[in-house]
Amino acid sequence: MSVRTSRLGALVALTVAGGLVLSGCAGTTEPAATPDAAPGSTDSFPVTFEHIYGTTTIDAPPERIATWGWGVTDAVLALGIVPVAISSMDYGGGEDRITPWVEDAIADLGGEEPVILDSATYELSVEELLATDPDVLIASYSGLTQEEYDAVTNAGIPVVAPEEALWSTPWRDVITDTGKALGMDAAAEDLLADLDRQVADAAAEHPEFDGTTIAYAADDVDTFYLYLPADPRVEILEDLGFVTAESVTALDDGAATFYTTVSAENLDQVDADVVFTQVESEDQLDTxxxxxxxxxxxxxxxxxxxxxxxEENVAAISPTALTLPWILPDMVEQLAAATAVAKG
Structure with missing residues (x-):
């Protein structure tokens, strides 16, 4: 099958200071659909996307889906489809460069395993991609360049590029955009509703979270980071009922949208009931x-x-269709223990 694109116009920071991961066992995630799931009916096509490089139109349901960047692979799998090609996960992916939640979803769905596109340098090999004969490339949360976009679209493959800026599409939009591209809008909405329900249920089980001030912090040798409400990881904390401490936003120097750095002499100004952090090892946590x-x-x-x-858990903190249910139980357990200490 061939799907063509109409085009009018011509980093990721999963963690800045390393990843935060919960100790203990991670949760499990089941894809939303069955191994027999297929893209939506032709009734919803064509569909059009406006993005940073122009306009892309997908004329018919794609059957061979390639993904690039963060979160898109998870969304496709959660909708019950195994892509033909996915970007490698060089942080949290282990030796096989596939994160455990993605690996589990592929195993649950069955079928042929996808080709792993090397993303160690965040540069897309167009030749490697085209060798998989995709009908579409979904790269809505990625660092896809204009040159890469042009090369893929010039080969006749429609590309869903980032909406407004590289590495900045909201995680919920990644899911809805993926559903739209596959003709599975309703399934994507159901998936989001289920994810929101899981967070809401956790919040209801822990009323002590409500109104508790929190600072999401990370120490990276010579630099101390505070994550701001614009960060999707902080968004999940606030969805659980926590409130970002006023001291955190007061220390924001405006240099970045989702984090700020704090000098050692100002750390005593980080006034919050609870601190949430991420580290790669128990030794780093002890430090x-x-x-x-x-x-x-x-x-x-x-x-x-x-x-x-x-490392795996640190990667999972950045929410996707698969990581949120995978990490949420351990995340809540850690937050509950910290809140108990704070409230004595």
Missing amino acids: FLTSARTKLIPAVATGAVGAIVG
Whole structure:
């Protein structure tokens, strides 16, 4: 099958200071559809996307879907389809460069395993992609360049590019855009509703979260990061009932949209009931909890800290259709323990 594109116009920071991961076992995720799931009916096509490189029209339901960037692979799998090609996950993906939640979803759905497109340098090999004979490339949350976009579309493959800027499409939009591209709008909406329900249920089970101030922090040797409400990871914390501490936004220097850095002499100004952090190892967590620098933060000094530990879990903190249910149980467990300390 061949799907053609109409085009009018011509980094990721999953974590800036390393990933935060919860200790303990991660949750499990089931794809939303069955192994027999297929793209939607022809009734919803053609569909058109406006994006940073112009306009893309998909004329008919694509059957061979390629994905590029973060979260799109997860959305396609959660809708019950195994892509023909996916980008490698070089952080949290292990030796096979596939994250465990993606690996589990592929195994559950069955069928032929996708080709892994090398994304170690965030550069798309157009030749490698085209060798998989895709009908569409969905790259709505990615660093896809104009040159890469042109090369793929010139080969006759429609591309769903980032909406407004590279590495910035909201995670919920990644799911709805994927559903639209596949002709599965209703299924995508149902998927989002289920994800929202899981978060809402967790919040209802922990009323102590409501109104508790929080600071999402990460220590990277010489730089201390605070994540802002614009970060989707903080968004999930707030969906659970937490409130970003006023001290966090007061320290924002405006240099970035989703994080700010804080100098060591100002760490005592990070005034929050609870601190949430991410580290790659237990040794790094111990350093965070015991160093003279981080203990300048009142919540760290009192032990009101929730921590996600491990590279896989750090990657999973950035929400997608598959990572949210995979990490949420451990995330809530850590937050509950930290809140209990804070409220004594």
